[in-house]
Amino acid sequence: MKVTTRNIDLFDCTYCGLMAEARDHVIPVSYEYASRKCATWDSTEVVPACSECNGLLSSRWMPTIRERAEFIAGRLKARYKKLLSIPDWSEAELKTMGRFLRKGITANLKKRDLVSARIEYAESTALMNISPEDCWDRTPSTYAA
Numbered sequence: 001m002k003v004t005t006r007n008i009d010l011f012d013c014t015y016c017g018l019m020a021e022a023r024d025h026v027i028p029v030s031y032e033y034a035s036r037k038c039a040t041w042d043s044t045e046v047v048p049a050c051s052e053c054n055g056l057l058s059s060r061w062m063p064t065i066r067e068r069a070e071f072i073a074g075r076l077k078a079r080y081k082k083l084l085s086i087p088d089w090s091e092a093e094l095k096t097m098g099r100f101l102r103k104g105i106t107a108n109l110k111k112r113d114l115v116s117a118r119i120e121y122a123e124s125t126a127l128m129n130i131s132p133e134d135c136w137d138r139t140p141s142t143y144a145a
């Protein structure tokens with residue numbers, strides 16, 4: 001399948017598992033361009049990524065998926081430090097709160113759990129020795145086909 005900006009969302013972010021919105025250059029375009037005078041969309045050099053991970057990585061020189069995933073796990077932990085420190089609330093505690101407050105806390109707990117899951121995903125990706133090409137075969141859409 002040819003990957004375009006229109007079907008990139010069929011893939012999951014290589015680093016955090018969210019829906020992909022962009023292609024991350026494992027070898028950043030800026031370096032690639034300087035050395036080869038060309039920028040490619042080759043699946044051996046780009047991987048699917050969400051916009052946040054793509055932005056965090058920008059043009060950093062980290063030529064392996066392992067290094068990049070490790071970096072993402074660290075950056076997500078730092079960026080969401082406050083959110084990640086929110087304690088769990090019991091059902092009994094939540095019941096003593098007004099509807100508005102309960103709704104706010106529940107929403108933050110959902111966000112916290114999503115960020116935790118993204119960090120776990122990045123950490124597990126960092127443990128695998130995968131190449132950019134492998135990242136295109138990792139998504140649920142491929143398994144479903």
Ligand SMILES: [Zn+2]
Pocket residue numbers: 013014015016017018049050051052053054
């Ligand atoms: Zn991501």
